[in-house]
Amino acid sequence: MEKQTTETLTGAQIVVRLLERQGVRTLSGIPGGAILPIYDAMSQSTLIHHVLARHEQGAGFIAQGMARATGIPAVCMASSGPGATNLLTAIADAKLDSIPLVAITGQVARAMIGTDAFQEVDTYGLTIPITKHNFLVNSAEELLEVIPRAFRLAASGRPGPVLVDIPKDVQNQAIEVAEWPAIGVADPIPAPAPELIARAAAMINEAERPILYLGGGVVHSGASGLAVALAEKAGLPTVMTLMALGAMPVDHALSLGMLGMHGARCTNLALDECDLLIAVGARFDDRATGKVAAFCPQAKIIHIDIDPSELDKIKAAHVGIAGDVAAVLKMLSPEVESHLRKRWLTHVNGLKAAHPLRTPGIDDARTHYGLIRAVADCLDDEAAIATDVGQHQMWVAQAYPLRRPRQWLTSGGLGTMGFGLPAAIGAALAEPERTVVCFTGDGSILMNIQEFATAAEEGANVKIVLMNNATLGLVYQQQTMFYGERIYASKFKGQPDFIKVAEGFGLATVDLDKESDPRAALAEALSMRGPVLIHASIDRQQQVLPMVAPGAANKDMIGG
Amino acid sequence: MNATSQAENQALARAVLELDVNNHAGVMSHVVGLFSRRAYNVEGILVMPVGDGTKSRIWLLVNEDARLEQMVKQVEKLEDVLAVRRHGADHRVFERLEEFFR
Structure with a gap:
């Protein structure tokens, strides 16, 4: 005091x-x-x-x-x-x-x-x-x-x-x-046990087919650089959870992108073959692991997490290290041998070449993947990318070139539709110099559309990219794939005129459907200051692929 | 199976948790909420203040199952829980109470 x-x-x-x-x-x-x-x-x-x-x-x-x-x-x-x-x-x-x-x-x-x-x-x-x-x-x-x-x-x-x-x-x-009273600041975290670090290092040094598995904890801990450095030193192919995207640049040679339900085939196949899984700030969420018993079936597991209750919660770890992941990685890296790991990396690169993420239409801005790529082409890594929840979220997670920790704002665990717009407004208010893009869908945007008023009032620098398929897309997809195509309560029979709605709230608007050069219109809209609604119709029949059926093993992917 | 071995079986399948906690309204809710949200029944509960009354001790009688270890870790995470000790079902704290439940 x-x-x-x-x-x-x-x-x-x-x-x-x-x-x-x-x-x-x-x-x-x-x-x-x-x-x-x-x-x-x-x-x-x-x-x-x-x-x-x-x-x-x-x-x-x-x-x-x-x-x-x-x-x-x-x-x-x-x-x-x-x-x-x-x-x-x-x-x-x-x-x-x-x-x-x-x-x-x-x-x-x-x-x-x-x-x-x-x-x-x-x-x-x-x-x-x-x-x-x-x-x-x-x-x-x-x-x-x-x-x-x-x-x-x-x-x-x-x-x-x-x-x-x-x-x-x-x-x-x-x-x-x-x-x-003194202000509230984070408590110091006890240092990790050195003998566990030594055991983990030995396991990494002995492994033939290791994979580094990064979770949101890497972003929270500010450990992205340390994680990338470890991967580079030890030659570790690296997968990321939805929450960790941006921790390693997705175009890094060692990156396998996102794992799990909508990960690329090569990613889940590599995991299926690994003999050591190094989980860092990740919690083995069911969307990441698929059927747990079949997740990395041959692998020993090193699990590093700040929360001791995460260790052994879903999968028993051979070495579980409770600690701040940045502190652990700092201690671990010097004990890990430099390793080119040519055989395993050559094999993983072979998987990447044979089973890459397929992004049909990525060069056509009127397709879902193409629109995401076109947005990315207009921006640099300083932009922040928020999403709502649904198909658009998974497509952006798959296809947007995320390269910076905290670049990516998405509702992972709870999967809350309506998250995107207000979260993007918050990010824009916290860091007004950035352009904040909110990818959303016609289902999600309606769940917090009243925040258009807040965005307009604050002049928040958010660009809302509304991918409109007049459908609750992931529901439609699951009904198509797993419920005998009995489409029910997932197609919107009536829809508001989103352009008029946004105009009514005081936002600038662009309807890409009506633009002869959607890329040019997009570039102009993204370079405006303040809130802008960018509307684009997309094809209802497009699915998020590949897909692991809920409860199935990750290696049993559908499509893609 | 005779009566004795049934009782023994039951004894083997139970555990007693001893928790040191801060004594204020809501602490009990935090603790039992962790069990109820997992549909993990608490068979017996005892709480009394200790010392000057700023702290309490909670005794929980629970069934021993695969989730117990995770439960203990979750209980340890609660801000108002100061310590957790795990005992076998033969702990006397509940045994002595049996006469009140006849």
Whole structure:
């Protein structure tokens, strides 16, 4: 605690001051009765820019976009009751993708808790399973401890969301504040055990067919450069999860791109043959592994993760190392022998040549892959790429040349449609110098389309590329492939005029369907400042291929 | 199978977890929520404050199955859980309570 002159402050003023001291300069939320004291205090802040979302889920994902782009905990706010319940999806999404988020909610006054008061809901109880930790604050005094602690917890170890529920009377309670607590920063992480590092190094040195398997933890830990260096030194073909895309440039000679359900054939086939799998900050998610018993059946496993509960959770590791992956890789690399690994790499390159990712139409901007490539051709690696959830997400994951950690913002674990637009707005607000592209679909965009208003109001530099097939594409694809082509509830019979809708919200628009030179129109739209909707119709019959049927082994891919 | 060996079987299949936790409203919810979300039944629960009352001790009687190790790791991750110790089913804490459940 540092000494200051004593001030009399309300709980609400304390919250705002603590956020300012924490370095929060932008946050997103929606006010309402039970959080009005905090909003009133925030109105006096000259440091905090409040971004008014149009739905609390939007506020949650705007904060997520900021946190994903920067790695720094971001803040969202909502009132009690429906405000809090609307935040839940964004909080759960942050939990599954390990995104540092501090959610602050208003609650009815303590005396009214448990009486079914107006807009009362058990926010604390609702958020237990979807947060790293949560608080129901009992006094203004407690805020001095809880707010910094929330930031510390969100950022420490495996990052994640923390919720602070603050009753209205606590926000109004005035107390004397003589000292301010230190800001919340991530706890140091215990160093990994040297004997485990030595064993892992020996296994890598002895392996004939090793593969490096990178997960989102590599991005969170800032370990991308270390991972690439290890791969290069030891001659390790490298696969990435959806969350790790960008950790190794996808056009790196050792990159096999994304593994799993929609990975290239060569990627899953190489994994099937490997004798050592080095999992780094990855959690063996079912979309990555397919049928677990058949995943890397010949491989010994080294598993490095900051969260000890991930070790042996899905697959038993021969060596499990709990620790920050950057720290582990720093210790591991010097002990790993330089290895050209000619035979294995030649074989993997043979697989790549024989079974590459097939991207039909990639040179035609009017196809799904071609549109993605055309967007990439207009941009450099400084651009950030957000997606919604569905076919477009998988196509972008497969075909966009991601080369930079934190370039890629996508909802992996929870797979939340509606994620893309607000997350892109958040990323654009956190890093205004970047162009942020949001690839979306006609299903996803409607789930948070109200945030067009926020994008317009903030002048956020987001380019929304709407790939419109008038279908819930992944559902349509699964019904086609696995449900006897009984297409049900997945084709939209009516659709809004998305161009008019976007214009109505104040966005610039381009309809590529009506452009004779779609590449030129795209280049112009992407170079405009501020929010732009870029609409393109795509063919409903196109599928995301290859595909591993849910529950099947990764080597049994369909198509592609 | 006679009655004794049945009881022995049951004893073998159970474990007792001893948790040191912070004592405030909600800690119990955090702990049991980890079990209930996995459809993992908690057979017995005992909680009392210890020392000055800022800490509590929770005793859980659970069925021993393949998930128990993961459960213990998950419980250890909870912010309000300070320590977890694992005992066999022969631990006396629940045994002594049996007379209250006759």
